[in-house]
Amino acid sequence: MNQIEKIRDKLANNGLKVTPQRMAVYEALLNINDHPSAERIKEYVSKKNPSISLGTVYKTLEAFVDKGLITRVKTENDVMRYDPIIEKHHHLYDQKTDRIYDYYDDELNQLIFNHLKKKKIKNFKVEDIKLHIIGETNEGKTESIY
Numbered sequence: 001m002n003q004i005e006k007i008r009d010k011l012a013n014n015g016l017k018v019t020p021q022r023m024a025v026y027e028a029l030l031n032i033n034d035h036p037s038a039e040r041i042k043e044y045v046s047k048k049n050p051s052i053s054l055g056t057v058y059k060t061l062e063a064f065v066d067k068g069l070i071t072r073v074k075t076e077n078d079v080m081r082y083d084p085i086i087e088k089h090h091h092l093y094d095q096k097t098d099r100i101y102d103y104y105d106d107e108l109n110q111l112i113f114n115h116l117k118k119k120k121i122k123n124f125k126v127e128d129i130k131l132h133i134i135g136e137t138n139e140g141k142t143e144s145i146y
Contacts, residue, residue, distance in 0.1 A: 003030065020067040024049050025060040026069070026084070035073050035081040035091070035100040073100055076134060090131040103133065 001009075008126045011018045028044040029036065036044070042057045061082055064070045073081045074093055076097065083091075085102060088109065092101040109129065114127050 003027065012071065014069055016063060016067060020049065021045075021052055021056050022060050023064070024052065025057055026064065029070060029082060029084040035083050037079055037081050041082070073132070075100070088128070091131060092137075093132055093134045094135055094137045096136045099137075101137075102133075 004023070004027070007023055007030075008018050011022055011026065016022060018078065024045045025041055028041045032044055038054065038057050038061055041061070042052065042054050045052050045057065046127065061070065064082075066071060068086065069084070071083045071086060073080060073083050076095060077098070078118060081100060083100075083102075088104075090103040090105065090108075092103045093099075094101070108131075112129050112131075116129075
């Protein structure tokens with residue numbers, strides 16, 4: 001199954017009508033692969049679909065968020081970015097380059113969950129933990145972090 005068929009199935013299986021705009025926006029999310037903003041997605045999609053509006057991109061992204069297909073990631077500059085990876089992970093935000101990298105660490109997840117379980121926060125049930133770790137990479141590279 002190619003990428004287009006996978007996107008079509010993903011949209012249909014989540015109750016979304018398969019439209020050219022939705023296909024283009026989801027494909028852009030997968031191909032840009034750096035937690036793009038709506039503006040960056042519009043720029044990418046406009047190369048093949050020049051008539052798409054920024055409003056359509058925003059509405060499409062919100063529909064994807066509502067259906068659990070993607071998540072929002074807010075930068076330190078209050079810019080909303082989007083992530084098509086819905087598996088449990090954290091983000092490393094390079095404040096120098098404004099790039100966001102995915103960071104997977106099951107040991108860290110367990111450590112935080114165990115710590116919060118011991119603390120017994122009143123009237124609050126922890127369902128998920130997403131860290132947004134801010135720093136700078138060495139020349140924009142994260143190979144040494146993993």
